[in-house]
Amino acid sequence: xxxxxxxxxxxxxxxxxxxxxxxxxxxxxxxxxxxxxxxxxxxxxxxxxxxxxxxxxxxxxxxxxxxxxxxxxxxxxxxxxxxxxxxxxxxxxxxxxxxxxxxxxxxxxxxxxxxxxxxxxxxxxxxxxxxxxxxxxxxxxxxxxxxxxxxxxxxxxxxxxxxxxxxxxxxx
Numbered sequence: 001x002x003x004x005x006x007x008x009x010x011x012x013x014x015x016x017x018x019x020x021x022x023x024x025x026x027x028x029x030x031x032x033x034x035x036x037x038x039x040x041x042x043x044x045x046x047x048x049x050x051x052x053x054x055x056x057x058x059x060x061x062x063x064x065x066x067x068x069x070x071x072x073x074x075x076x077x078x079x080x081x082x083x084x085x086x087x088x089x090x091x092x093x094x095x096x097x098x099x100x101x102x103x104x105x106x107x108x109x110x111x112x113x114x115x116x117x118x119x120x121x122x123x124x125x126x127x128x129x130x131x132x133x134x135x136x137x138x139x140x141x142x143x144x145x146x147x148x149x150x151x152x153x154x155x156x157x158x159x160x161x162x163x164x165x166x167x168x169x170x171x172x
Contacts, residue, residue, distance in 0.1 A: 003172065010171070011164040018160025022153045028103040029149060032142040034065050035104075035112055039138055042115070043131040053087050053116060054079050071098035088116035108141055 038060060045051045045059060054076065061072035071094045078090045092113045099109045111134050 006171070007168045010167050011161070014160045014164030014167065015157075018157045021156045021160075024103045025145070025149055025152055025156075029142065029145050031099075031102050031104055032108065032138060032145060034068060035108070036135065036138045036142055038064055038068060038112065039115070039131060039135045043135060046131065053091075057087075057091075067098045068095075071095055091116045108138070111138060 041060060041063065042056055045056045049055075051059070057072045057075045057079070061069055061076055064072055074094045075087070075090050078085070078094070079087050095113045096109070099112070102109065115131070115134060
């Protein structure tokens with residue numbers, strides 16, 4: 001009786017761990033899509049709306065998903081205080097805190113964190129071009145992650161089940 005319960009617990013734990021890893025990959029894709037929509041919105045606001053970075057942050061605070069909505073709201077509040085800290089520095093700190101727990105690679109996190117440094121140019125066409133490069137990089141990473149997701153999910157689930165079976169056999 002106790003062995004059967006132990007076997008079920010081991011298998012359930014391994015399958016649960018596998019499901020958690022698959023969910024983490026799905027969450028990574030969702031974060032990449034949200035980053036892509038944020039970068040596209042920034043590019044549109046620069047090109048068509050002729051908005052400055054603080055104005056863009058106010059717009060993004062209203063239309064972005066969590067946790068980015070909170071980060072952009074914090075950027076607006078801190079930039080409005082006039083402490084003498086640059087918007088780019090506030091941006092990097094807030095976005096860095098926001099993405100701390102995100103299942104993104106360091107390279108993917110740096111794309112949005114470093115974006116205001118690319119917007120320091122006076123000409124809007126150069127700014128839009130710089131944002132366009134970020135958009136292309138994010139789109140490529142998102143596309144690769146989506147293409148690999150199906151196979152990766154199957155592999156992770158299979159390995160977790162096989163690990164559970166192996167542990168069960170080992171412990172019996």
